[in-house]
Amino acid sequence: MKHLKYGKTYLLTILTLFSFIWVNTIYSQQHNNRTDQIINEGWFFQKGDISDAEKENFNHSEWELLNLPHNWGWETAEKGDKKYYRGPGWYRKKLHIEPKTGRRYFLRFEAVGYKAEVYLNGKNIGNHMGGFGAFCFEITEHLNAKKENILAVKASNEFDNSIAPLGGDFNIYGGIYRSVHLIETADICFNLTDHASSGIKWLQTDVSEEKAVLDITAWISNSTDKGLKFNHFPKELNETLPDGLFDLEANIYDDKGNLVVSKTHQINLSPNLTIPFKLQLHIKNPHLWQGTIDPYLYKGVISLKSKGKTIDKISQNIGLRSFNIDPDKGFFLNGKPYRLKGVSKHQDRKNKGWAVSNKDLEEDIALITEMGANALRCAHYQHSDYLMDLCDKAGLLVWSEIPQVGSIKEHDDFVTNSRNQLLDMIRQQINHPSVFAWGLFNEVHVSRNDPHRDFVDLENLASVEDPTRPTVAATSHYASPQMNRIPDILGWNRYPGWYDSIENLYNPTQWDKYQPTSQHGGFCFSEYGAGANIEHHEQNPNQPVPRDFWHPEEWQSIVHEASWARYSQTPYIWGSFVWNMFDFSAAKRREGGQEGINDKGLVTFDRKIKKDAFFFYKANWSKQPVLHITSKRHTIRTSAKTPVKIYCNISDAVKLKVNGKTISTAKTNDFKTVIWEDITLKKGKNRIEVSVKKNGKTIKDQTIWTFDPNAKSLKPEIGIKDRIKGDGGFGQ
Structure with a gap:
């Protein structure tokens, strides 16, 4: 049996940003000789291309005063305006800094949408x-x-x-939509300007229950004249010279703060150079990071010292784990089977666009973990470092990707920018234990621009930057089979029950033909799902037309029930990622009774309402108790006969009462579902109640449905046309 492994095992770390406050404060975090201030307050903003706005003496007093994060475009895009504002905007801010001798100063932007020019005192200091x-x-x-x-x-x-993305079913907003940092360091420090990385890379050579071997690379930037000069040459090859001699120290602490292992290496710096230095640490009988089962984190501390005094220090969380993918048996974490039960998410939120807060991200992760998911696909671009921190702590395995979506260009500028986006992502996220794969592209269609050279180069670059993780891509077509074999592993975006017939989910051999499409065999479903408007309801619905008005919530549940039943029973499908965890804005969409919304989420755009399908997965994936009557929002019924469907993981025996009368006690199926068919409702209000017994206690759920044969449904009077074969929707 062939097993697919990447590197050997993985040790990954996290840049600790948890305590940062997102807005309305300037927060200073100091580690010895390093301070980090978030400077989100007091920015002046003006939309448009303003002449001379970069100049030092420009008068911005009439501009809007605001705090970051901030962005534009969402105001009309969320309402379905395909011509939402895509253009420039300017920000200005006064910085009160008294430069000190022997100190260095840096500006770090967590993200700007989607290109930036930065000026200080009228001079351009850099573009991104x-x-x-x-x-x-x-x-x-x-x-x-x-x-x-x-x-x-x-x-x-x-x-x-x-600049990617050139396509995609999501909006592109402008603005400084994540935090900005003012960082002060000593004149010798860990490098901050290498694609905004921490300057520290942790990789692992070997990790098992018996040992962990950690390879550390520290890039140290020396802006002084201290160090070895050109004419220095040691008398012996192993001689160290006192000029420029420093100590590089690496310590690993457990979650209680106890020192686990320590190593110090004497190093020589050279004047005005940035140099990589390497250390190797060994940990005996490590406590492994076990995903959502046990997301154990060590703390790694790298210090640069001179004569015992700390010059610079970086603290990062470390998770120790290994994984491999068997093309026939699926995903393994630390040598044990670990099916990826995943969701995808975009970073936008209703009435905020991309300018979300840390609290918003915490709520997103709380909802994902409540449902019992153990993996997250960060679609279709690099998400924030704070989100990665949350995933590390929650034990979510993360697919992180660059925005090569829909199409690419072969010209040099596009290739260079794509390469830089990949380097940004890898070097900034490489120390996160949650990240398990680097995504290269999503649904790229071969047309006038040939993507093969670009993707091979990106795959090679990712493999050199990080030999411990695989590359991955999401495809939706066979048009270029070799393109799908460029990444190490492959995901398929398929929508049986939505863009394709739901009958595909009832054929046990339907997906066999997909297995050889990847480089090594086996694949995941990187997207699947169906739309649902929480105001649209229909019992025993037919498959809707995706681009039409009618998106009943009940159909979404049927699709997810059938999808999980099939995917979970197919070993070579090593994972699946629901599209999508949350509704999101897509300005060009006109469907499901809404404009500008992709309604495939399991939770509404504002995160306030969990759709029925959310509870289906929670019942199947989570250990939290679930007893949930579906179609509660279908409060007005026009037919006296109706099914009653519930999801339950508390007990396999569920009792149904209608208007106080016991109907029956039924058994849940293998997927935590019970359906009572053809329950009769009386005219007027009907009380539906289900109950189970657990440890001597009775647990209940209930709802009220009103039977009114004269009520009018939201469903259009004209019958919905049959689904047109090949109606692939956006990107299919």
């Missing part, structure tokens, strides 16, 4: 192309000694065919 990764510029040489400095940022979400 791409709306999802962080970037960092040193400003030490550009600061005014008089303390007041003028920071100006031009952001733009104007379409640019040199």
Whole structure:
């Protein structure tokens, strides 16, 4: 039996940003000689391309005063305006900094949508192309000694065919929509400007229950004249010279703060160079990171010292784990079977666009873990580092990807920017134990631009940057079979029951033909699902037409019930990712009785209502007790005969009462579902009650349905046309 492994095992770490406050504060975090301030307050903003706005003496007093995070475009895009504003906007802010001798200063932007020009005191200090990764510029040489400095940022979400994404069923907003940091360090520090990474990379050579071997690379930036000069040459090859001699120290602590292992290495720096240094640590009998079962985290601390004094220090969380994918048996975590039960999410939220808070992200992860998911696909671009921190702590395995969506361009600017987006993602997220794969593309269609060279180069780059993780891609077609074999592993975006016939889910051999489409065999479902408007209800519905008005919530549940029943019983399908965890905005959509919304989410766009399908997965995936009557929102019924369907994981015996009369006690099926067919309702209000007994206690759920044969349904009077074969919707 062939087993597919990546690297050997993985140790990954997390940059600890949990205590940062998102808005309305300037928060200073100090580690010895390093301070990190979030400077989100007091920015002036003006939409449009403003002449001379970068100049130091420009008058911005009439501009809007606001706090970050901030973005534009969502205001009309969420309402279905396909011509929502895509253009430039300017931000300006006064920075009060008194430069100190022997100190360095940096600006780090967590993200700007989707390209940025940054000016300090009228001088351009750097530009960034791409709306999802962080970037960092040193400003030490550009600061005014008089303390007041003028920071100006031009952001733009104007379409640019040199920047991915060039397509996709989601909106592109503009603005500084994540936090901005002002960082002060000593004149010798861990490098901050290498694609805004921490300057520290943790990789593992071997991890098992018996041992963990950790390979650490620390990039140290020396802006001084200290260190070995060109004419220095040791008398002996192993001689260390006192000029530029420092200690590089690595410590690992357990979750109680006890030191587990420590190593110190003497290093020589060279003047005005940034140099990588390596250390190796060994841990005996490590406590492994076991996903949602036990997301155990160590703390790793890397320190640069001189004569016992700490010059710079980085603390990061570390998770130790290994995985492999068997093309016939599926996904294994730390040598044990571990089916990925995943969801996907976009980063937008109703009435906020991309400018979400840490609290918003915490709510998202809480909903995902409540449902019992153990994996997350961050679609279709790099998500925030804070979200990765939350996933590390929750034990969610993460598929992180760059925004190569729909199409690509072969010209040099696009290739360069795509390469930089991949480097941003990998170097910023490489130390997160949650990330298990680097995504290269999603549903790219072969047309006039040939993607093969670009994707092979990206795959090679990812493998060199991080030999411990596989590359992955999501496809939806056979048009270019070799393109699908470029990444190490493959996901298929298929929608049986929505864009395809639901009959595909009832054929046990339907997916056999997909198995050889990947490089090594086996695949996951990277997207599947169906739309649902919580105001649309129909009992025993037929399959809707995706682009039409009618998206009954009941049909979404039927699709997910059939999908999970099939995927979970097919070993070579190593994982599945529901599309989508949350409804999201897609300005070009006109369907499901809503404009500008993709309604395939299991939770509404505002995160306030969990659809019935959410409870189906919670009953099957979570250990939390579930007893849920479906179709509660279908409060007005026009037929006296109705099914009653419930999801339950508390007991396999569920009692149904209608208007106080016991109907029967029924057994749940293998997927925690019970259906009573043809229950008769009386005219007027009907009380539906289900109950189970657990440990001597009775647990109940109930609802009221009103039978009114004269009530009018939201469903159009004209019969919905048959689904047109090949109606693939967006991207299918």
